[in-house]
Amino acid sequence: MHIVNTAQAAAWNGPEGANWAAQSERDDPVNGALTEALLSAAAIGPEDRVLDIGCGTGETTRLAARLAVRGRVLGVDLSALMLDHARAAATSAGLRNVEFTAGDVQVHPFPGDEFDVAISQFGIMFFADPVAAFGNVRHALRPGGRLAFVCPRGMADNAWYVAPMSALHGERDPARLPDSAMFSLADPARLTEVLGRAGFTDVRPRPVDVPMAFGADMAEAAEGFLGSGPVLAVLQQECGPSVEAAREILVEALRRYEGPDGVRIPGAHWLVTARRP
Ligand SMILES: C[S@@+](CC[C@H](N)C(=O)[O-])C[C@H]1O[C@@H](n2cnc3c(N)ncnc32)[C@H](O)[C@@H]1O
Structure with missing residues (x-):
């Protein structure tokens, strides 16, 4: 397998990937409401051939397969x-x-003209060269093929990131938090330009605000955050908190989001659709 995004491969094959996989075993998926919006925008038909970009543990892949009953779905x-x-x-x-x-x-040797629709739930923000990567997705789609994906909007609008990270960094101003690749497509002008340069047309980013589900209670939510990439980076700092201290900080920071349905934190996303000409 040829890989150019080696840091991402290391992260998602290591503790961050293991944590994401553990979260995906939960009955109440983190992104349930957002996934519905994504699949509705993708409008997958029964014969469609679907590509799921950065499919992770395959939640969206399986849902797409139930729609493309006579088609097929490839998760990469x-x-x-x-x-x-x-x-x-x-x-x-x-x-x-x-x-x-x-x-x-970004570099996978897709034969070309192979898919009717490409989808992604948070699998497209981490490309080292997004124009090349989306260009490769365009190549994989047939002419007229559709792209639909979701990605986070600005960091400051995403309480699920700002609340835990501000508390761990002791920083009230979100603008001073360390930047994260997660927000690389937050600027709609940039994402439209990237997709245009990659050869897509009809690029439409639409805002979708839905809460994200982080578990049944504070203990489950804190555990999930402790294994996430941004929190692992804080723990690895030379003067970072111990795991137990970080757990206490997280529980305190997230308590206000706990309710009868579990821990739900607002998320602000782009739902983006585009088309290969
Ligand atoms: C935030 S997770 C989302 C996983 C899944 N789509 C979901 O909704 O649960 C991001 C995923 O994108 C994958 N990813 C990141 N960059 C990638 C690339 N260049 N090629 C393929 N997968 C990539 C990671 O390995 C990881 O599984």
């Missing part, structure tokens, strides 16, 4: 660890029209 991801979960879950769901491939979407 950098993380062998997450793909193991994805394959096991697709098999136990009895889905026969799903395949998974380990690869870097």
Whole structure:
């Protein structure tokens, strides 16, 4: 497998990927409401051939496969660890029209003109060269093929990031928090330009505000955050907090988001659609 996004491959094949896989075992998915909006925008038909970019443990891949009943779905991801979960879950769901491939979407040798629609839930913000990566997705789509993905809007609008990270950094101003690749497509002008340069037309970013589900209670939510990439980076700092101190800080910071349905924190996203001419 040829990989150019090597830091991302290391992260998602390591503790961050293991944590994401553990979260995806929960009954209440982190992004349930957002996934519905994504699949509705993708308008997957029964015969469609679907590409799921950065499919992770394959939640959206499986849902797409249930829509593309006579078509097929390919999930591509950098993380062998997450793909193991994805394959096991697709098999136990009895889905026969799903395949998974380990690869870097930026350089994966897609034959070309192969898919009717490409989707992604948070798998497209981490490309080292986004124009090249989206260009490769365009090449994988047939002429007239559709792209639909979700990504976070600005950091300051995303309480699920700002609340825990401000508390851990002891920083009230979100503008002073360390930048994260997660927000690389937050600027709609930039994302429209990137997709245009990659050869897409009809680029439409629409805002979608939905809460994200971080577990049944504070203990579950804190555990999930402790294994996430941004929090792991804080823990690895020379003068960073211990795991136990960080857990206490997180519980305190997230308490206000706990309710009868569990821990729900507002998220601000772009739902982006585009088309290969
Ligand atoms: C935030 S996770 C989202 C996973 C999944 N789409 C979901 O909604 O649960 C980001 C995923 O994108 C994958 N990823 C990041 N860069 C990638 C690339 N260049 N090629 C393939 N997968 C990539 C990571 O391995 C990771 O599984």
